[in-house]
Amino acid sequence: MSKAEYSVEDFILDPEFRGWILDNSKEGKAYWENFLKEHPEKIADIMLARKFLIHLSKKKSGLASTAKEEIWTAIAGKIESESQSEREPKIISLDSWAAIQQHNQEAAKKKRTAWRRKAAAVLALVGTLGYFLAKTLTATQEQAAPVLAETEVLQAPLGVKSTITLEDGSVVFLNSGSKISYTKGFTDSLRLLTLEGEAYFEVAHDPSRPFIVKTGSVSTRALGTEFNVFSFPGEDVSISLVKGEVLVSREDADLAQRLAPGEGILTSLESGKWEKTEFDAERALAWMNKTLIFDQTHFGAASKKLEAWFGVEVLFENKVPQSLHVSGRFVDESLENILEGLSYSSRFKYRIEGKKVYIQFNP
Known part of the structure; x- marks a missing residue:
């Protein structure tokens, strides 16, 4: 079947689509962004499939691990189920979200309010889930003992x-x-x-x-x-x-x-x-679009932004000039490119060693 004929559940079952949404695979990124351009009529289905995948990817209380494995198996036999801690965040790249928003920002706003109703319809269409969900719900209803809020x-x-x-x-x-x-x-x-x-x-x-x-x-x-x-x-x-x-x-x-x-x-x-x-x-909202902006920002504060943005530690080998402020707009740039750009105007040398960045200002 051509992907142009996919329904919502077809997108959910497609391993390449799941790889793009959940893992941000490099191979899938270029393909699906081009698909969005060529088939704008499928954006609404893609958005719904994406939200449904994210919703299923997070561990829910009340579902036994065996029931989860059966559900995933019923959807697609080759999906790998991974257990995770209740307090571990589910990390999903914003790349797919940004690509969809770019092609359908206005349509996305109109569709959000109807999301829950459409998600229920998707659950009804995925018939293989019915038996397992019914079994889980019945078991949950039979638990009369109250539980503490978590x-x-x-x-x-x-x-x-x-x-x-x-x-x-x-x-x-x-x-x-x-x-x-x-x-x-x-x-x-x-x-x-x-x-x-x-x-x-x-x-x-x-x-x-x-x-x-x-x-x-x-x-x-x-x-x-x-x-x-x-x-x-x-x-x-x-x-x-x-x-x-x-x-x-x-x-x-x-x-x-x-x-x-x-x-x-x-x-x-x-x-x-x-x-x-x-x-x-x-x-x-620059951070949502992978854009880092400095506007007459003191270099000390700018370094804190770089630490959070790239998950590194910035170490100064000499004192940061009090009067040093930086400006710049960097769209989806690497740490090295940003430091290279700032070093010319701020007159410093840098080196990157793993997760540490060493900066030395010129005299």
């Missing part, structure tokens, strides 16, 4: 960006060195997460359960929307609203502000700073 902790290691699909269908894109924690399954009335670092949220619409992201004393409340939260230690908290509406508030002060798309809040957890802003979407 906290889920997911994080992206330094140098890695992660994509996570939550139980409610919301999608979280975690920047490197960032972490979220929440009560597994949420509650009947609330979806509450705690964030350390930076993340972009695509919130599944559910009016009965508000979605709240806490960063220290700052809370961002939404029902169904898309927004970015930046909250690294020692830096101001920044909330940028892309779509929908949110209410940002501070528990330690009588401060609250509703935001419309294009608006943001800049606040400090160490002071009373509270400022409503209009943000530059390209700059605020």
